[in-house]
């Protein structure tokens with residue numbers, strides 16, 4: 001039995017695990033269902049996600065990494081251990097090296113605790129890395145050359161924007177405006193306009209199936225069910241792409257503005273490279289309809305959606321582990 005390096009994308013919305021030589025072996029939502037009375041973990045991942053908004057009083061479905069920070073550390077730790085146990089790392093004769101990518105805004109205490117959790121699960125050496133860097137590598141960028149590369153990673157809780165050169169971040173921004181906020185905006189819009197309460201999963205469904213952020217580029221409708229706020233009864237309405245574009249307008253411009261600020265702070269030689277190479281979009285938010293056109297129009301540079309944008313960080317961990325001595329000049333924890 002030989003050691004297999006393991007890369008983990010510990011995301012706000014999804015956890016992906018990459019194993020050397022095998023590729024992505026696990027891809028599950030970052031959700032844990034807990035019995036409130038006993039604090040017992042009842043389900044993790046996809047099984048727990050199906051329970052969101054549908055649990056009886058004593059069971060809660062928690063997203064422990066909500067908003068790009070660790071909202072509940074103990075639950076995050078249980079989740080990580082559960083996924084690691086699924087891989088049966090402890091049974092391996094040679095312990096693997098583990099590279100974890102976690103939200104950018106976590107504290108050093110939380111970083112240390114995540115590292116310890118991974119060590120307890122069977123890791124020989126555990127590294128933590130910054131998400132945009134790994135996303136850029138996973139998207140196929142060669143960030144080690146002395147030239148400018150720009151990546152915008154739109155996840156569930158955070159959007160990370162970074163310009164990289166010679167293996168490091170030159171200018172960057174991390175904002176708490178991403179997929180979850182888009183869902184919340186859709187939910188609020190429907191509440192305001194139709195006096196209808198819908199669930200988070202329905203809002204996400206609308207975002208994926210009919211939303212656009214580039215005016216006039218999509219024209220679809222979807223039937224939506226929820227609870228009427230006036231009489232309390234179930235009701236069905238139809239919403240269309242144009243309305244959702246309105247609902248998301250302000251939020252998406254927060255990201256556009258943050259990207260403009262990062263570009264303004266970028267040294268001119270690197271800006272010139274970015275014009276040549278374009279900006280790469282990664283993360284689930286890169287799949288938002290119209291985002292490529294909107295960004296290209298607003299930022300005046302070519303914009304490219306990475307192939308399989310939701311897998312970039314996990315793929316990037318694999319590439320980084322192959323080059324760990326070159327890329328990890330400093331161990332983050």
Ligand SMILES: Nc1ncnc2c1ncn2[C@@H]1O[C@H](COP(=O)(O)OP(=O)(O)OP(=O)(O)O)[C@@H](O)[C@H]1O
Pocket residue numbers: 010011012013014015068103154155156157158159178179180204207208282283284285287288289309310
């Ligand atoms: N087709 C789609 N259109 C729009 N959004 C989508 C689509 N598919 C997935 N998403 C959104 O992408 C987000 C999840 O992306 P991703 O898995 O990259 O996040 P994460 O890495 O877990 O989060 P973070 O980077 O904040 O830790 C969710 O908000 C989800 O609704």
